[in-house]
Amino acid sequence: MLKDELLDVHHTAVCVTDFERARDFYVDFLGFELEGEADNRSESALGDVVGLKGATIRWAMLRRGSHCVELFKYYQPEGNRTPREQCDLGYTHMAMRVRDVDAVFEQAVAAGYEPVSTPRVLRGGKTKVFYLREPEGAITEFIQFNELG
Incomplete structure (x- = not known):
């Protein structure tokens, strides 16, 4: 069963348009630590994993205690830029x-x-x-x- 394989919750991913402003919110205001950052990531496996062929991103992994926030800024493809409402389907x-x-x-x-x-x-x-x-x-x-x- 999956419950026997699941160790813990590692991270939550957040997609942003203004990467620096978002990173500053997590690091400067919330106290997360920057574990890694990369710009113009476009390896083909990334596109396969996220289901978006040709994806090109800016990326960072931020840690606070045992939880991480993974920041994404998509250069390609461009996504919907309307923030979600709390009543929208999915993670809110x-x-x-x-x-x-x-x-x-x-x-x-x-x-x-x-x-x-x-x-x-x-x-x-x-x-x-x-x-x-x-x-x-x-x-x-x-x-x-x-x-x-």
């Missing part, structure tokens, strides 16, 4: 567990990032969360888990 956001969601919210606003709302208490007080629009419209959730006695 990445969540970061934080100690103090209000402090993160204040830092995000001070840094010029666009929150979807202020932090809100959910799940009967078990969590406090807010969503933040990344520089190109993708969503990152910041979630604080509250200890309830």
Whole structure:
């Protein structure tokens, strides 16, 4: 069974148009470390793996703890540039567990990032969360888990 082969979750991939701005968001604001970066990657196996023959990309792997974010900027082919809504089919956001969601919210606003709302208490007080629009419209959730006695 697959569950016997699955070790852990390695990375989440994010496709962007402004590579430097996206990389800076993850590295400078979220504290990810740059593990590797390459420009104009176009090996034929890449196109085979992603199902896009002739794909040419700029790429980076960023790590924070045990999780990585893989950044892609496609030079070829050009994709849909409309950010997804949370109700759209497929993956919609990445969540970061934080100690103090209000402090993160204040830092995000001070840094010029666009929150979807202020932090809100959910799940009967078990969590406090807010969503933040990344520089190109993708969503990152910041979630604080509250200890309830």
